[in-house]
Amino acid sequence: MSDTGHSLNGGWRVRDMASRARRAPSSRTDTAFRGFTIACSLFIALLMLGITIALVEGSWESMREFGLSFLWTSDWDINKGVYGALTPMIGTLTTTLIAMGIALPLALVIALLLVELVHPVAARIIGTAVEMLAAIPSIIYGMWGLFVLVPIMQAHVIPWLQSTPLGQIPWLLGGPPLGVGILTAGLILAFMVLPFITAVSRDVLRMVPTVTKEAGYGMGATTWEVTRKVSFRYGFGGFVGATFIGLGRAFGETMAVAYVIGNSFTIPESIIAPGTTFASAIANQFPEAVGLQKAALMELGLILFLVTIVFQLIAQLWLGYVNKKVGIR
Amino acid sequence: MRALSEVPHRSVAGRRSSDIVIKVLAWIAASLGIALMGWVIVVCVQRGIAAWNWDFFTQLPTPVGEPGGGIANALVGTLIMTALATALGVPAGFFAGVYLAEFGKNSRFAHGMRMVTNVMMGIPSIIVGLFSYMLLVPTLGTFSGWAGALALAVIMLPVMARTTEDILNLVPNEMRESALAVGAPRWRATLGVVVKAARAGLLTGAILAVVRVSGETAPLLFTALNSAYWTIDPGQPYANLTVTIYQYANSPFPDWQEKAWGASLLIIVLVLGANITVRLIAQRGKQ
Numbered sequence: 001m002s003d004t005g006h007s008l009n010g011g012w013r014v015r016d017m018a019s020r021a022r023r024a025p026s027s028r029t030d031t032a033f034r035g036f037t038i039a040c041s042l043f044i045a046l047l048m049l050g051i052t053i054a055l056v057e058g059s060w061e062s063m064r065e066f067g068l069s070f071l072w073t074s075d076w077d078i079n080k081g082v083y084g085a086l087t088p089m090i091g092t093l094t095t096t097l098i099a100m101g102i103a104l105p106l107a108l109v110i111a112l113l114l115v116e117l118v119h120p121v122a123a124r125i126i127g128t129a130v131e132m133l134a135a136i137p138s139i140i141y142g143m144w145g146l147f148v149l150v151p152i153m154q155a156h157v158i159p160w161l162q163s164t165p166l167g168q169i170p171w172l173l174g175g176p177p178l179g180v181g182i183l184t185a186g187l188i189l190a191f192m193v194l195p196f197i198t199a200v201s202r203d204v205l206r207m208v209p210t211v212t213k214e215a216g217y218g219m220g221a222t223t224w225e226v227t228r229k230v231s232f233r234y235g236f237g238g239f240v241g242a243t244f245i246g247l248g249r250a251f252g253e254t255m256a257v258a259y260v261i262g263n264s265f266t267i268p269e270s271i272i273a274p275g276t277t278f279a280s281a282i283a284n285q286f287p288e289a290v291g292l293q294k295a296a297l298m299e300l301g302l303i304l305f306l307v308t309i310v311f312q313l314i315a316q317l318w319l320g321y322v323n324k325k326v327g328i329r
Numbered sequence: 330m331r332a333l334s335e336v337p338h339r340s341v342a343g344r345r346s347s348d349i350v351i352k353v354l355a356w357i358a359a360s361l362g363i364a365l366m367g368w369v370i371v372v373c374v375q376r377g378i379a380a381w382n383w384d385f386f387t388q389l390p391t392p393v394g395e396p397g398g399g400i401a402n403a404l405v406g407t408l409i410m411t412a413l414a415t416a417l418g419v420p421a422g423f424f425a426g427v428y429l430a431e432f433g434k435n436s437r438f439a440h441g442m443r444m445v446t447n448v449m450m451g452i453p454s455i456i457v458g459l460f461s462y463m464l465l466v467p468t469l470g471t472f473s474g475w476a477g478a479l480a481l482a483v484i485m486l487p488v489m490a491r492t493t494e495d496i497l498n499l500v501p502n503e504m505r506e507s508a509l510a511v512g513a514p515r516w517r518a519t520l521g522v523v524v525k526a527a528r529a530g531l532l533t534g535a536i537l538a539v540v541r542v543s544g545e546t547a548p549l550l551f552t553a554l555n556s557a558y559w560t561i562d563p564g565q566p567y568a569n570l571t572v573t574i575y576q577y578a579n580s581p582f583p584d585w586q587e588k589a590w591g592a593s594l595l596i597i598v599l600v601l602g603a604n605i606t607v608r609l610i611a612q613r614g615k616q
Contacts, residue, residue, distance in 0.1 A: 033516035037428035040421050041442045044449055044487055051456065054463035106358045113355035128608065129363045135604045136369060137544025139571055140593045143578050144369045147376075147586075191365055198362075222348035245451070252453025254547035255575070279455050279547070286459075287551045301459045305452065312451040316444050 055305055058298035065292060070299060076265035083296035085303060087265050091182060091275035092304075095257065096250040098186025098271070103194045103246060108239070110194075111201035112227055127202065134195035142259035145188045146180075150260055153187075154179030158272050174270040180262040182271045188256045193246040200245060204238030205231055237322035244315035248308050254279035278304040370601075373594045380591025390557045390573075396584045400592055402559045406474070406568035410553060411543050413478035413563065418485030419535050425486070426493025431505075431519050443494075449487040457483045458548030466552065474563030477553025481542040488541065492534030496527045533607045540603040544596050546571035570596060 056063075062070065062083065073084020110130060114123040158177035167173045208231045216226035232239070262274020263284050276284070278300045286297050384399045391398035425446070433439025461480035466472060500523050508518035524531065549555075553567040555576060560568045570592050577589035 030515040040424035041428040051460040109355040139546040224348040224351040312448040
């Protein structure tokens, strides 16, 4: 390595650089530089630790007061000073479930369209448009939801749903059509996670080797048959990863939900009733909260934080495992 | 292959029609997604453009219920706070990305750091807000621009790290080798050659990270809060666009709601404009 300057009988700059490198031991600056980049990388891990400590510290009072019963207490009473996480938990789970139920099939068929059905140029344009859905800030979805979607849900969609046979089931669609509520929040969430799931699903479908698909076509299978029986099976692991990424997003989404869920701390009697989620409860009450209420909101944050970490870890480990198995990247 | 052996038992017409049904469904789904985005944008333009006038961009907000005025302080506040966050988050994220791409690579430690960074990217922004609140608000005794900027920086950090890593990985190894071959120390080879070769991509990544946080609301609700006055010193509650939108949209005054749409339109123009420009430039670069 040190002879390089001589063997390249080139310009003075080269030789100058090489001789300077020999004179002043650059290894020290190199070690420092390397150390600095490691420190920056470690800093992210430290932040993660810092967030955990801050949330535990902030929710300490509530944890000491309620213990584990916080998880299954449905009360949220500021006057009595009793707080529990059951109502936001139900709200978060149901909105996420609705969002995933709508977004997952939509994302799969859009990914199919982008990979198999349209010209690559058209695929790029449609793909960009779907990705732009993710670029719009969530507060704008929230406003749109509040001023545009909620009135439509109230006047048309929910009355129509209630007039169908499904409307006879009280725990599903019972109660007055307020417009705001679990269902509306789930719908908005679906639109918001759609681009993330679509992007991952598209990449998964693209990983399927052409030869494998052509084998299917060669046997006379239609596009759908090849997709369903070859591509989907081949990429199944990837779709599971995509689902977890979408779940993580939907779980922690704040502003869009805060506008349309109604922010009610009573257990919703049906999916059209108002409710609350972990994130929207914090957004709504934290700025004015004091004492035990603040600690209880912090504990909601801690639960949300731990759950998203688990989702993310599962998604990362699973996608890493699948990639290794399929041999890509 | 068991799956394909089932195929001959079904009628050709049935298989063809289910194929067509799926294709139609795929088109409907894609159109739905795009139509929805169009709908959101059109509503924002329709309602927002009414709020756009000279006063909107140059005046302070009027007292509650009084029409007129503007959101100039929020615009300036968002710009300053985003700039502070960028100064904190982008360099640190950049060097973390340099480590992952240039030094760590496939080592165990780097894998761990990469995973932590990915997980960090998925943490809800409101949680980052809680963290920043805990760290700064009780200490400083007030909601402040610093706390808001810190929250935004924490959100930017992992995004910037991963983007930097992905972009540096695109630089061919020959460049590193030739830089080292002429005797350049590692740090010069990295910063002077590898990073220089990737500077367009890195700039793009940085811009997208900045634009991404400029639309964040949740982490500012209880860190920066908001203010109806000019805010230059970050040691006080800080005026910003997104919390203004949140407060105005929830208010009963039509004038404020109109201003919320106006501010939303401003953010949409900014975010989509930056995204589209960056993509166009990247595409031109490829050709």
